[in-house]
Every structure is written in structure tokens, then in C-alpha cells.
Amino acid sequence: MAPEYNTMELMICVAARNLEDGKTVAVGTGAPCAAAMLSQKTCSPNLVILFEAGGVAPMLPSMPISVGDSRTFYKAIMAAGMSEMMTTCARGMVDYAFLGGAQIDKYGNINSTMVGSDYSHPKVRFPGSGGANDFASLCWRTMIMTVHSKDRFVEKCDYITSPGFLTGGNAREEAGLPEGGPYMIITDLAVMKFHPESKAMMVVSLNPGVEIEQVKENTGFELIIPDVIGRTEAPTAEELRILRDEVDPLKVVIGR
Amino acid sequence: MAPEYNTMELMICVAARNLEDGKTVAVGTGAPCAAAMLSQKTCSPNLVILFEAGGVAPMLPSMPISVGDSRTFYKAIMAAGMSEMMTTCARGMVDYAFLGGAQIDKYGNINSTMVGSDYSHPKVRFPGSGGANDFASLCWRTMIMTVHSKDRFVEKCDYITSPGFLTGGNAREEAGLPEGGPYMIITDLAVMKFHPESKAMMVVSLNPGVEIEQVKENTGFELIIPDVIGRTEAPTAEELRILRDEVDPLKVVIGR
Amino acid sequence: MEVLDQGINPIFTDPDPDKAREFFRQKSRAMVDKRMTEKEAVEKFVHDGDYFAAGGFGANRIPSMIIHEIIRQRKKNLGFLGHTSTHDFQLLVAGECIDRCDAAYIVGLEARGLSPNARKYVQAGKLKLTEWSNYALDVRLKAAAEGVSFGIVRSILGTDTFKMSAAKVIECPFTGKKYAAVPACWPDVVAIHVHEADMYGNCVIKGISVADLELARAAKHLIISAEKIVSNSIIRENPTITAIPYYMVDAVVEAPYGSYPGNMAYCYFSDEAHLAEWLKVEKDPEAFAKFLDHYIYSSANFEEYLEKCGGLKRMEELQKLENVVEA
């Protein structure tokens, strides 16, 4: 019998599987951190976790509540600073970063700053970039975990906080950004990547029980639908056990 | 009865008196370090000694043999790095620096790189700038202690390693260098500064027993000779006692 | 220098390196006793209209004590550097102390949610904003710390973060690569909370330094609050770990629990219940006004605030929470 799980657990498991062993990942709090921790305990024991405020490869005793709290450098190999982390990204030594936001467009650009059309009087103000723009600009592969809905997946972001492929094609390189950019989007409905030339968002696999129509209905722009679409593998019993018992026993992330 | 002293002792005493209390001074090994130490033990107890390799305000147990040896940060308030020291200069927080060289011209430019006319085949190669160019560029007042001779005080340096006032007047600022530059030159014959407008070298005082003709004869360019020339004060018995007993008891610097 | 593109928002601080040099030339290097109370430090070094920045990151190692005093002294029209500012930003907005901000991360408290009051303040246009990323702001501080008027970064290019910044796109004279040039930022006054300081201001920070090394070096005036005042000989015993040398520092304030309700690594964890109370009470302006009056305005000093928050007993709980991190 297949184990039961919620969509947050599914997204975390999918993300964890896609972090290669022996690579570096810059994570925030919450789901990305859970994914990196799960990855270490399953497929990628030598995954190196970095926190933007300075913590490098800590022995995480529990889920941090802040990217700079003391857990992020507990028994770390280095407790450095923000500049150390960001320059490590800039030099090309950080493979993955996780980003989130209020809106994402078809080229993977992300809005975490504001909703509305007047910058000086936003309808809703969010925190802004923090380190997100830096990660999106400087890391090789940015990963996005988010809920799939029409007001999140929009034709055009009200504001581009962090770069994806900008207007697609070579726009990213032409703007002066280094090679890199969004790599994978994991939602409660599907997994998406970007077309190698046009850099437009493309469905890779549908989550268990999800049909393509559902994905289309919940996306505010036209997705590239390839002839062959995969099926996202459900979390295994072992993944779920580790996630629930070892990574997030207090259900801070997966419980919601 | 006036105490006896050699010219090295005289120069060190004059330099020590001209380092104001509560200021910062970047020193090298040898005479500059002796001058700074003597200054601390006489007129300027709160003079802060910095070494370019990273030592800040050490409790110098003896004269260092290198700008980076362990004495330069013995019981220091900080053992940092070169960047820390040089950026402290760049921010405008370092008041004095000591420089030396093989040649100096009438605008206080210094050559510590080579003698000869062909750069790729120098007659004599010296070490080059090290941190000297940085100090001369970034500190407020550079101090020079040197032997006074015609082949050291030249009309034109074979090579300008470290900037004085370049071609005089506003040339320094026009080149993009910050305000600052050479402040005082202390030789075995005299003390010199620079004319406030033309920035050409100007005699300030003659050392005890020295006549102006001697200075002119030993200078390879025309010095500004003001109407009133002072007389350099000889070292006091107290200065000499401290210099000989406490600063350089092994006579590493003053013995030669 | 050819500028290919530029952000449309203002620079709040003067990027002229020679004016900064002139300031630092006058700044005393005397190694004198700089200990004073938080009241004296803020009276002396924080003035209406100043551009202010705080050390730490998120609610970690932030100078809560000094910020409370800024609110208590009702400082107005401050500028603020918001690089992952959370509770510190929330506090300064609560006191209506700031009217302009270099923003990389504001109004939120990371995983804890968003501050209703700070959000309202920004949405009402009460804060003039110029946008940056955390690292772009850090490069601005590094440039200031290095005594130069600009730095370069590959972040923010191509985005609205660039458009709403004051950066300019330039090309490398060696490779032709494009960079965002960002102006140096010398804040008028900075407050940093550290683990240990001697009375002259030599400081030790344990754990991550975030952007505080740059911030201390860019600061025109620097207020240090320290969990513990140690002797100068302790500093001199291990000069390798000095994070901030005394000559950058103007005031040293003894501040046990000075980062509360934030997390001070190796000392005490954040008071999540109190931070949650903030987020809750902010929803009701009237209740929030009373809350602020109770905790800040009517407290004579930070110590009184700590008492109101549970005093030593609560602090000991938070110490325990910090020290028993292993599952």
C-alpha cells in the first residue's frame, strides 16, 4: 500500500532528490531547509548546506527559525559572514539555491517585493529581495517550491525582484548576469523546468493524481507542454519516515 | 654639557617629536619603528603603531625584524591582515607613515624600484613599492628619514615608485590621489618640508653644526631656502637615554 | 565613465570618499574609556535626520537596547539601512523614527511572518525607499570600508530591484563584462551588539559576523553594546579574534541581554513568544500604542523592559533554550 502524504511533504521529497551529492546548496528557513536536510539523510550525504548570513555546513540540531540564528552555525565548519557566502556564490562555488515569492512568471522571474502597479503606494508590500536576488543572480541552479495558482504563476510579475531568464532567450546574459538561473519549479501539482532555447517554463512531470488540465487552469500564462510528460514519483515510505521523524519532528514545516 | 649622539640618533629623536599624541602611524622596521617607539615613551604615549601586514598597537617587546614578524602583533589589540591596514589608510584613519628609498626628488617623489634608464635592464634593482606606494598615496602625512647626499636628492627620480606631489602644485590631486603626501624629510643635515603652493622641497631647520651650504652641496636640485631657517634641536639626554636603554638596547638601529 | 543604465531612486548618503576621509581624519584615535549608558550614547551620537544602521541579521545579535533608546528619545527622520532587518525595522517603524530606507529586506520577520504595522507604514508611503539586495548593500558598505566611492556587483542586473535602486550599469575596462556599480555608503551612526568589548571599544564577536565587520568600518560614529565588558588584557591575549578595533568606536554600553528578544549565539535564544505578541498586537493600533507605551516609552531603560518581559527568570529560560540545541 502506498503511504499517504500531504503536498508539502511531496514537494520536499522531490526537491531533496534533485540536490546532487557533493554539491553546495544555499537554503533559507522552512521547506528548503527541510529538503536539504532530507537530501543529506537520503541520497546526498555530502551535500553542503550554506546559510546566507554566514553558517557553513552546520550539524543542524533542529530546523532554524532564521537564516542567521545560532542553529545555522551549530558545530559548523565555519561561521563567517554574508560577504563570505555571497562571494562564494559569485565565484561559482554554489550549485543550488532555493527561492520563493508571491509571483513567478514564465521565464522564472520572481516577485517578492510588492503587489500593485504603483511602486510608492503598493497594494501589498512584501520584504523584498533580501539575499534572493543575489542567489538568483549568482548560483548555478535556483530551485523554487511553491503552491500552484493563477495569481502566483502570472504572465508578468508586478515587480521583478529576482532574475530568472528575464525576457527569455539570451536576455539574462545580455543583462550582464552570469550563467545560471532557475532550474526547477516544484509545486503541489507538477514539476517544471525551462526550455533550453526560449527559456520559457515547461512541464516536466505531473504529480501523482494530477492531470495536465489542472496545471493549465492554475497557470496564468501558456506553459510549454512537451509531447511526453513524466509522472512525479511519490514520496517513499523511507523518505517520509526520515522527513517526519528526523528532519521535522515538530511538524513546523510539514504540519501545515 | 650637551650629550653626544650620532646622526641616526638625531634623526630618530626629531622624527619622534613630530609624531603627535593620539594619532596613528604606520611604520616599517628599523629607524621608523624606533622613532615611533621613542615617541610613545616620550611625547606621545597614545600614539598608535600599525604594521602593514596586520599588527595593530602591539606591546612591542623588541624591535621587529620584519613588518610581519610575530613581534608586530605581540599583545596587540588586533592581529588583522594587510587589507585591514591598507583600507584603514584609505579611509583616512592613518595620520603618519614612514618611507625610505634610493632617490627622492624635489616634490617628494620616491624611488625604491630601480636605478638606470632601461626598466627591463636596470643598473640596480631594488625591492619596489611593497606597501610604500599605498602609504604615500593614502596616509595624511608621510615622513622620510634618509642620509643627505647628491645621488639621493635628485632633480628627477629614475623611477617614481611612490608619489610625493608628482610635478608639484595640484598635480597630486589631478592624478586622482587623495589629499596627503610627504610632510617632513629628516636627514643627517637638515629638516625639510614642502612649500604650500608649489609643493617644492623647502628647508625648515639645519641640524646642529650644519651650515646651509652643506645642505645645498649635498642636494641635486635647488631647494627653497626661506629667509628664516630654524635650528634643529639636538636630542636631549632623556631622549637619548630612553632610545638607547629602552627602545634599541641591542643597538640594531642606532649602533650603525 | 560611460553609464549604460541607471536606477531611478535616490542615494541617501554622500558617496564622496574625500569628505569621508576628512571626517575620519578628525575622528579621535585616543584609547580612552568610552563606557556610558545607552541614554548617553544615543543622546551623544544619534541626531534627528541621521542615517542609521544596525548590526546583526534578522532578529539575531541586533542592538535592541540601543534601538529602544532611539525610540524612547523620540529620534525623528532617520535614514535606515535595511539589510535583512526584521525586529529592528519593526521597532524603528513602531517609533516612527525613520523616513527613508535603503531596503533589501524590510517589513518581515523571516519565518515568523510580516509585521502588520511596518507593512502599513510602507504601504502608506511613509518611507522613501531605494531598493537593493543584501549583497548589493554589503558591497556598498565594503566600498565605504575601503575608502572608495563605489563597488561593483553582478547581482540586481536586469531586474526591478536594479530599476528601483540608485545603481548604474558600467562595463569592465578589461573584459567588457557588465556590472552594477553601487555607491559607497558611510552611515552617520551604527549600533552593533557584540559578545565582548573592553572599555576602549575593542570587540569580539562569536559565531557569524553577518555584515558587521564592514558596517563597523563604514560607520562614521559607532555605538557598541556588549553582553560583557572585559579587560584590555583579555583582548590582547588573543588579538587574532578582535573583530572591531577600538578606534572605530565612539561609545561602549554594557548590555547584558542587549539583543533580547533576539537570539544571541552562545548566550540566549530568541523569545519567540514575545515576538509573536508583537505581531499579534500590531493588528490593533490602539492596543499597539498601549503595548509600546508599556514596554518602551514608560520604561526608564532597557533593563526595565527586560524586567517587564519576565526578568532574569525568562532570560535563564532563553539561555537554556540556546544551550540545549541538540535534539
Added chain:
Amino acid sequence: MEVLDQGINPIFTDPDPDKAREFFRQKSRAMVDKRMTEKEAVEKFVHDGDYFAAGGFGANRIPSMIIHEIIRQRKKNLGFLGHTSTHDFQLLVAGECIDRCDAAYIVGLEARGLSPNARKYVQAGKLKLTEWSNYALDVRLKAAAEGVSFGIVRSILGTDTFKMSAAKVIECPFTGKKYAAVPACWPDVVAIHVHEADMYGNCVIKGISVADLELARAAKHLIISAEKIVSNSIIRENPTITAIPYYMVDAVVEAPYGSYPGNMAYCYFSDEAHLAEWLKVEKDPEAFAKFLDHYIYSSANFEEYLEKCGGLKRMEELQKLENVVEA
């Protein structure tokens, strides 16, 4: 970008940040045992023609052991970064290993005088030189460490040091101030001697760090020699003091007295008698050839050299000299 003036000498390393990124993308981040002998480290990571740089300053905390091995393996046509290089430069010239050099300070040994052999080598034009100041070189390393292709500095402007460099004069897009733009420098291989390292390469340096933090971060390949190999748990006990994280490191060589005859702070003082012997014997080329053969070429490794220099007895004397610094 408008260039107002430029130095006439070549850049010896490629300042393209995207090529550097591509290299670092491939560099392993695996936390594996990297311990090896000096012989293995140099065989594996130093190749003829590489651009090499050494940590330390003057004769302090220099990687003597690794440089001896470079000479012993008769590496040729190396480039070299000479920022206050003294005995390290003297060694590499003695082995005729280098043919080009970014020079800030070469041929001298600070207060000890000048190396007759190094001087002769340079005066004979055997070394292609590009001139810099110490800080200008440091800014080149910092730019590389930051993943950008250039940095700016107010030093070297207006002098022959600029003219004989590869710098370019540019103007600040915000203030119009002039700067020397200097190209990023990513050395092919760097050797740094540290106090402690674990087997993965996490390193601790005690005392001044000179330019080694930048150097480690700019290095494409990094060889660490360490006075002492410590366990990873020692590193994790105090992550605040980690100077170099393991993922920058390619090789870890256990190297007690690995900086001899240099000064290793807190461990041993420089062997001034031996350094004086170098300066003396260099005056006679024939005697110098024998000297080199005796001390380096005919030694199987650095340990044998240390034995020839007086072995443990001499090392203990130098330890005493280092630890009894007070008058």
C-alpha cells in the same frame, strides 16, 4: 567604459570572471581526506607554466616546505605573485622556477638586505615584470575572491608604479573621482602555511592573516601545509576562527616547521643565522650551487633539510626564541 590612462605591462592571468566561474563550478566540494605528502601535492597541483602564489609575508608563515618541493621537482616557467615576497622569492629564483612576476616587493629580505642572486636574475632580465603595490595586488586578489573581473584603488595613480603596471585609470560614475582599475587575479595554484588544518582542509591561522584569506579564495588550486593536523571536531568546536573552509583546498600536507627558516607566530622564530648564510653564499655562484644542492636538491624532502639545519635541537632553540619575546 572610458579609460583615461593605462599601464604598459602585461596581465599574466585571465581576468574573465565567467571562465573562473566555470572552473569553480567543476571544482569538487566533497569533504574527503586530502592529506598527502609535499611530493604528491606538488606533483598533482603545480605544473610547468602555472601561475603560483604563496601565503605569508616577508619570511613569516611562508610555505617553505612546498616551495622547496617545487624547486626539487624542477618546475619551470612559473608565474609568481610577489607581494612582499622575500625568502620565498629568493627560493624560487634560486631554483630558476619563475619567468614572470607581478611585483610589489621582490629581491629584498626587508631589514636583512637584498638577495644578490635574485637581484642578478632580475637585472639580467630573466624575469618579465609587471609592477604593483602591495595593496593593489591585494585588491586584484579581492576582486577574484569576489568573482568580479576588476577592483579599484586610489594607490599607484600618477607614478611609474602605475605606468609599469597593467592597471587602467577610470572615473567613478557617481563622483567623478579617479581610480586605478586593477584586473582580478586567479592564480592557478597557491600554497599557504597554517597553524592547524583538519584532513579535509578546514584551516586555522593564528595572528596576522596578511593577504591569505583573499589568496585562498582567489586560488584555483590550493595546497595547505599545516604545522598540525587536527580533528574535524576541533574545527567544529569553534567555527568562528576558521580562516579557510575545506572546499577551497585541494591538498593538506602535514608540515611541522613547514615555514622554516621563516617565523611562525606562536611556534618558532625565524632562523636569522641561516637566512644570513643564504645572503652570504649567494655572492659566490659556485658556492651557491653547492649550497642549493646540499640543502634542497639532494634532500629527499623538507624533513631532511630541517635535519641538515640542526634538526630538533635547532627547532627548539627557535621555539624558545619565539616564546620568550619579552625583554
